[in-house]
Amino acid sequence: MSNDVLVFVEFAEGKATKAGLQALGAAHTLAGQLGGSAIALAIGDGLEGEAGNLGKAGAGKVLLAGGDAVANYSPDGYASILAQQAEATGAAAVLASATPMGKDFVARAAAKAKCGLASDCTELKVEGGKAQAVRPVYAGKALVTVSAPGTLWATLRPNVFAEASSDNATTPEAVTVSFGPGDLKAVVAEIVAGVKGKLDVAEAEIVVSGGRGLKDPAGEGKQNWENLQALAEVLGAATGASRAVVDAGWRPHGEQVGQTGKTVSPKLYIACAISGAIQHLAGMSGSKVIVAINKDENAPIFKVADYGIVGMVEDVVPALTSALKEALG
Numbered sequence: 298m299s300n301d302v303l304v305f306v307e308f309a310e311g312k313a314t315k316a317g318l319q320a321l322g323a324a325h326t327l328a329g330q331l332g333g334s335a336i337a338l339a340i341g342d343g344l345e346g347e348a349g350n351l352g353k354a355g356a357g358k359v360l361l362a363g364g365d366a367v368a369n370y371s372p373d374g375y376a377s378i379l380a381q382q383a384e385a386t387g388a389a390a391v392l393a394s395a396t397p398m399g400k401d402f403v404a405r406a407a408a409k410a411k412c413g414l415a416s417d418c419t420e421l422k423v424e425g426g427k428a429q430a431v432r433p434v435y436a437g438k439a440l441v442t443v444s445a446p447g448t449l450w451a452t453l454r455p456n457v458f459a460e461a462s463s464d465n466a467t468t469p470e471a472v473t474v475s476f477g478p479g480d481l482k483a484v485v486a487e488i489v490a491g492v493k494g495k496l497d498v499a500e501a502e503i504v505v506s507g508g509r510g511l512k513d514p515a516g517e518g519k520q521n522w523e524n525l526q527a528l529a530e531v532l533g534a535a536t537g538a539s540r541a542v543v544d545a546g547w548r549p550h551g552e553q554v555g556q557t558g559k560t561v562s563p564k565l566y567i568a569c570a571i572s573g574a575i576q577h578l579a580g581m582s583g584s585k586v587i588v589a590i591n592k593d594e595n596a597p598i599f600k601v602a603d604y605g606i607v608g609m610v611e612d613v614v615p616a617l618t619s620a621l622k623e624a625l626g
């Protein structure tokens with residue numbers, strides 16, 4: 298086994314995603330501790346130029362699996378390529394982001410490589426010369442350190458690891474894609490974009506989330522949701538929601554934060570009229586700074602909040618928005 302770290306760098310619309318670059322940053326740091334280098338794996342057609350830039354983001358070497366067979370995302374295809382490259386590189390660790398794509402195919406790749414997978418990890422370290430990953434369990438109430446007898450496979454929670462910068466000049470090395478289109482059981486045929494330009498809650502650095510206390514946007518809650526949107530706009534934040542809100546059909550599922558929604562780790566999370574049920578906390582308690590606004594001073598959300606405002610969202614949210622507008626110019 299080498300001391301290198303293989304990392305799958307996710308691309309979207311021809312560019313490395315923020316989560317992909319963060320995984321590469323984590324691989325760069327881990328490889329440095331192991332005495333090896335980060336090997337970035339990019340998969341997709343027409344990525345030669347962009348993949349070549351990964352050296353500046355911490356890759357010592359870049360592998361590119363391109364061509365028609367990978368023009369569209371396929372979980373089987375991506376899993377085969379990652380497993381093949383894990384074997385070919387003999388990497389000490391294989392990393393990817395715990396994004397919807399990473400969650401979809403990396404466990405399959407680890408299984409193909411006959412390895413386990415530590416999913417949604419928030420820390421990587423080296424102990425006795427071996428890579429280890431730390432992951433939250435029991436909805437974030439405990440942390441488990443995972444080590445592997447052979448290669449450590451781990452997916453990394455977005456927005457926890459920092460991107461790296463380096464001056465490595467890399468030219469992508471082409472990887473043979475050794476399956477035909479007929480081998481792929483499922484291939485994504487089309488991606489239907491959501492609202493154009495809308496920041497994804499899992500990728501955003503600031504998230505403003507709304508709960509059931511904001512009430513029905515088609516009725517008495519209309520103004521509350523407009524106020525929430527205005528607050529998000531002032532901060533350049535993405536909007537999130539509790540499951541109660543999503544189940545009621547008030548917001549799309551893509552915005553749901555929590556155990557059965559997305560896990561977010563922004564720099565700032567503002568929870569408006571969200572009680573703080575354990576399933577919601579599971580998705581946001583890793584945020585750097587948490588601000589909670591709730592009329593009930595005993596709401597559980599205040600236990601994880603760095604700043605708590607006891608008050609009505611009807612009053613607090615517009616006041617906060619106008620104070621921020623003034624402060625931020």
Ligand SMILES: Cc1cc2nc3c(=O)[nH]c(=O)nc-3n(C[C@H](O)[C@H](O)[C@H](O)COP(=O)(O)OP(=O)(O)OC[C@H]3O[C@@H](n4cnc5c(N)ncnc54)[C@H](O)[C@@H]3O)c2cc1C
Binds near residue numbers: 507556
């Ligand atoms: C298996 C399972 C998975 C789940 N997954 C998720 C998940 O992924 N994400 C998730 O969020 N939940 C999830 N839940 C649901 C979770 O248990 C809670 O029911 C949900 O989070 C509650 O949403 P809420 O906080 O918006 O609503 P509520 O619990 O009803 O809380 C509303 C809050 O708003 C406050 N409030 C009301 N009016 C105002 C006002 N005018 N001004 C200020 N504050 C006000 C209230 O004091 C209250 O604290 C899951 C549940 C189960 C069983």
